[in-house]
Amino acid sequence: METHIEKPDINKKDESFRDRISTVDEKGKRKWMYPKYQSGKFHTYRQIFGYTLLLILFITPFIKYDGEPLFLLDVVHRKFIIFGTVFYPQDFFYFGLLMITFVIFIALFTVVLGRLFCGWACPQTIFMELIYRKIEYLIEGDWKERMALDKQKMNFTKFWKKTLKHILFYAVAFVISNLFLSYLIGIDALKKIATDPLSEHIAGFTTLLAFSLAFYGVFAFLREQVCTNICPYGRMQGVLLGKDTLVIAYDYVRGEPRAKFKKNEDRKAAGKGDCINCHQCVNVCPTGIDIRNGTQLECINCALCIDACNYMMESVGLPKGLIRYATEYQIKENKPFKLTARAKGYIVVLIILLGIMGLLLMKRSPVDGTILRSYGFLTETTKDGKIKNLYTYKLLNKSNHPQKVSIEMIEPNDAKIELIGHLPVIEKEGYIEGSFFVVMDKSLTKGMKTPIEIGVFDENHKLIKKYKTNFLTF
Numbered sequence: 050m051e052t053h054i055e056k057p058d059i060n061k062k063d064e065s066f067r068d069r070i071s072t073v074d075e076k077g078k079r080k081w082m083y084p085k086y087q088s089g090k091f092h093t094y095r096q097i098f099g100y101t102l103l104l105i106l107f108i109t110p111f112i113k114y115d116g117e118p119l120f121l122l123d124v125v126h127r128k129f130i131i132f133g134t135v136f137y138p139q140d141f142f143y144f145g146l147l148m149i150t151f152v153i154f155i156a157l158f159t160v161v162l163g164r165l166f167c168g169w170a171c172p173q174t175i176f177m178e179l180i181y182r183k184i185e186y187l188i189e190g191d192w193k194e195r196m197a198l199d200k201q202k203m204n205f206t207k208f209w210k211k212t213l214k215h216i217l218f219y220a221v222a223f224v225i226s227n228l229f230l231s232y233l234i235g236i237d238a239l240k241k242i243a244t245d246p247l248s249e250h251i252a253g254f255t256t257l258l259a260f261s262l263a264f265y266g267v268f269a270f271l272r273e274q275v276c277t278n279i280c281p282y283g284r285m286q287g288v289l290l291g292k293d294t295l296v297i298a299y300d301y302v303r304g305e306p307r308a309k310f311k312k313n314e315d316r317k318a319a320g321k322g323d324c325i326n327c328h329q330c331v332n333v334c335p336t337g338i339d340i341r342n343g344t345q346l347e348c349i350n351c352a353l354c355i356d357a358c359n360y361m362m363e364s365v366g367l368p369k370g371l372i373r374y375a376t377e378y379q380i381k382e383n384k385p386f387k388l389t390a391r392a393k394g395y396i397v398v399l400i401i402l403l404g405i406m407g408l409l410l411m412k413r414s415p416v417d418g419t420i421l422r423s424y425g426f427l428t429e430t431t432k433d434g435k436i437k438n439l440y441t442y443k444l445l446n447k448s449n450h451p452q453k454v455s456i457e458m459i460e461p462n463d464a465k466i467e468l469i470g471h472l473p474v475i476e477k478e479g480y481i482e483g484s485f486f487v488v489m490d491k492s493l494t495k496g497m498k499t500p501i502e503i504g505v506f507d508e509n510h511k512l513i514k515k516y517k518t519n520f521l522t523f
């Protein structure tokens with residue numbers, strides 16, 4: 050277990066948090082979490098932010114740009130659309146660069162702001178805390194009631210509560226799987242699965258069912274285990290967090306030594322810190338950790354412990370912020386928050402990568418493919434003494450419109466292209482192939498192998514792709 054906030058000099062003996070994760074008991078069995086409901090400033094902000102993200106997530110599949118969805122990750126047909134721009138396997142380079150940029154961004158974000166993404170923007174946390182947990186609170190009550198219900202033997206009340214809860218859990222999972230699929234196959238294909246006879250979409254419907262069962266399993270049973278044991282991003286925290294990282298931290302300088310609250314007591318004079326050992330920060334934690342032990346990999350930065358502690362501090366008349374967003378340096382040395390050299394380095398790399406990405410995307414051609422000299426066919430000399438080479442072309446239209454293109458010589462300009470057949474319009478996402486001759490006067494050649502340039506032009510005669518190849522003279 051990784052601990053970055055230094056272990057406070059405290060008077061407690063329990064060090065078991067170092068031996069195992071919070072959701073596992075001494076025998077290695079999973080401990081079911083019963084987080085207490087907690088309202089507060091951060092909870093409200095997270096709700097506003099989370100529900101706004103959910104709204105965007107649900108609306109996006111319906112938004113179309115140039116007849117295409119705004120986002121599509123169609124792995125089966127190897128077609129990816131990002132902000133309305135279509136990417137094909139030929140664009141793997143862009144995709145790879147995008148992924149590298151994304152990883153650097155995540156690393157930078159985590160180095161500076163810790164696991165902020167997990168608590169505020171991760172779909173797992175948003176669905177779990179803002180939908181599933183709410184359903185649970187509504188049907189089974191707060192933590193003590195839920196614990197009592199689970200301890201009870203099966204009776205009518207328990208039966209209807211559990212049944213209703215799991216029906217709703219599955220219904221939400223079904224909605225999420227539809228949403229998920231809409232990003233994979235597009236909303237139109239999803240509508241077809243929903244409206245056409247079932248027999249026509251057995252595979253689609255089976256996928257939908259499989260996804261919904263998987264989501265149901267994740268949110269009804271796996272829950273925080275995804276964050277503590279499965280998510281690779283969570284595992285990366287140990288190498289990314291440092292003493293300059295902004296994390297949710299307990300101010301042990303102010304809080305220790307912790308002691309129960311006594312009315313009208315001068316805690317400072319009594320040698321007591323501000324932590325009144327009420328355990329509320331632990332009770333509300335969805336991953337069951339005690340943040341007073343320092344930053345732990347289970348912490349998803351949900352900020353519920355801040356709300357809980359602030360509430361307690363207010364109740365006993367002590368200043369808020371005993372648990373807050375802070376760096377280790379801020380707490381230990383009262384140093385202001387600043388960017389480290391590592392974070393600055395990441396920012397520079399990120400800016401360079403974003404610049405390269407932007408340039409490449411601006412220069413990205415709507416037509417891609419190959420123009421190659423035809424192997425096997427050497428050269429042919431025409432009656433008027435000119436030399437001919439045969440070439441093949443394969444062109445793919447990566448834009449959202451049909452493309453009427455022409456193939457013309459660029460270098461040497463005086464050489465001619467003789468198409469075999471005609472060049473058809475390339476339909477949207479379509480593909481054409483064919484052959485043509487390059488015919489050249491001997492005076493234009495440079496030895497046995499002359500480098501030449503052939504261009505593909507759009508209907509406005511704008512060069513959209515340039516190919517370099519060779520012209521043979523033997």
Ligand code: SF4
Nearest residue numbers: 334348349351352354
């Ligand atoms: S320690 Fe606090 S911020 Fe971290 S998961 Fe628990 S309640 Fe959320």
Ligand code: SF4
Nearest residue numbers: 324325327328330358
């Ligand atoms: S909620 Fe605050 S006062 Fe209570 S135990 Fe946690 S840190 Fe201490």
